[in-house]
Amino acid sequence: xGWSMIYGNFITEDxxxxxxxxxEMLKIPMGYYxxxxxxxxxxxxxxxxxxxxxxxxxxxxxxxxGQPYTAxxxxxxxxxxxxxxxxxxxxxxxxxxxxSKVFSWNPDLDTAGNVIRVFSPxxxxxxxxxxxxERDIFCSLINANKSFREKVSSDLYPERISVIRxxxxxxxxxxxxxxxxxxxxxxxxxxxxxxxxxxxxMKYKLFGYKCFPSYKGEIADKGDILRRSKFSYCYENxxxxxxxxxxxxxxxxxxxxxxxxxxxxxxxxxxxxxxFIDRRKFRDxxxxxxxxxxxxxxxxxxxxxxxxxFLKSEAAKKFSFEHFVSTVVxxxxxxxxxxxxxADKLH
Numbered sequence: 001x002g003w004s005m006i007y008g009n010f011i012t013e014d015x016x017x018x019x020x021x022x023x024e025m026l027k028i029p030m031g032y033y034x035x036x037x038x039x040x041x042x043x044x045x046x047x048x049x050x051x052x053x054x055x056x057x058x059x060x061x062x063x064x065x066g067q068p069y070t071a072x073x074x075x076x077x078x079x080x081x082x083x084x085x086x087x088x089x090x091x092x093x094x095x096x097x098x099x100s101k102v103f104s105w106n107p108d109l110d111t112a113g114n115v116i117r118v119f120s121p122x123x124x125x126x127x128x129x130x131x132x133x134e135r136d137i138f139c140s141l142i143n144a145n146k147s148f149r150e151k152v153s154s155d156l157y158p159e160r161i162s163v164i165r166x167x168x169x170x171x172x173x174x175x176x177x178x179x180x181x182x183x184x185x186x187x188x189x190x191x192x193x194x195x196x197x198x199x200x201x202m203k204y205k206l207f208g209y210k211c212f213p214s215y216k217g218e219i220a221d222k223g224d225i226l227r228r229s230k231f232s233y234c235y236e237n238x239x240x241x242x243x244x245x246x247x248x249x250x251x252x253x254x255x256x257x258x259x260x261x262x263x264x265x266x267x268x269x270x271x272x273x274x275x276f277i278d279r280r281k282f283r284d285x286x287x288x289x290x291x292x293x294x295x296x297x298x299x300x301x302x303x304x305x306x307x308x309x310f311l312k313s314e315a316a317k318k319f320s321f322e323h324f325v326s327t328v329v330x331x332x333x334x335x336x337x338x339x340x341x342x343a344d345k346l347h
Contacts, residue, residue: 019052065082124321
């Protein structure tokens with residue numbers, strides 16, 4: 001009997017064709033697209049953007065993040081790890097019910113009955129940690145200057161601004177801001193906000209005015225900064241959302257930088273408290289800063305040892321690319337009748 005390839009559609013939000021999404025994702029540290037494609041290929045399954053699958057018999061559609069989507073007769077799968085306040089489809093129970101399985105961290109989707117729990121995936125690599133003395137940046141904040149278009153009670157963007165402004169006023173030499181868009185004022189979406197934003201925007205355009213004096217520019221690789229930083233403010237887009245743990249805290253861990261974390265309400269269920277500084281324990285940024293100043297090189301090394309133990313643990317594997325890809329590929333293979341041996345699974 002001849003062997004034949006099985007095909008699946010890989011459907012992304014921007015609908016680019018010619019499999020260009022795979023090559024481009026290789027340039028992005030968070031990219032898992034290429035890994036998931038390689039894993040499917042090792043099982044005799046080829047996933048492509050729909051234009052390259054024209055005329056082929058398609059076994060399933062794999063949709064990456066909620067998006068307007070015309071249902072087909074194929075099996076349908078959804079990866080939904082993007083923030084649901086940014087992507088409304090990812091929190092829509094009716095929309096998610098259209099899929100055979102949904103891969104998501106979001107417990108609010110559990111009632112749909114088709115959810116496979118995964119965390120947002122990260123590159124967890126083993127590398128030597130520079131010591132306290134080898135780091136020349138006291139603390140940093142790496143984020144894009146973006147906020148929600150609508151008012152969200154759990155929004156942590158104002159808290160990031162609060163951190164930035166406090167350091168610029170009180171300890172500018174101990175703080176560095178990186179990421180896209182900080183050469184401009186904070187975003188504004190209502191009339192009052194746009195009016196207030198207009199003057200600094202004009203000053204920036206005409207005179208190169210620095211809206212955020214602590215801003216050091218964009219970076220190609222955040223690891224370049226995190227390996228130099230003693231501490232990093234890692235605030236999620238929202239606080240209090242269960243299981244919503246993104247790359248921010250994990251990236252700090254990978255480079256031995258101690259994160260000041262604020263985000264998932266149940267973070268301690270997944271990450272030991274001795275690996276990071278829990279922002280919820282402090283009244284404000286000044287109190288956090290005073291605590292940071294009191295951390296000795298010996299205490300810093302203890303944090304790093306705890307982080308190293310965590311990264312080697314089974315608990316950390318749940319956040320890895322390998323676990324994410326293994327889960328998605330394994331579940332789909334099981335559904336379409338492709339046997340996956342335990343020895344072949346990624347962990």
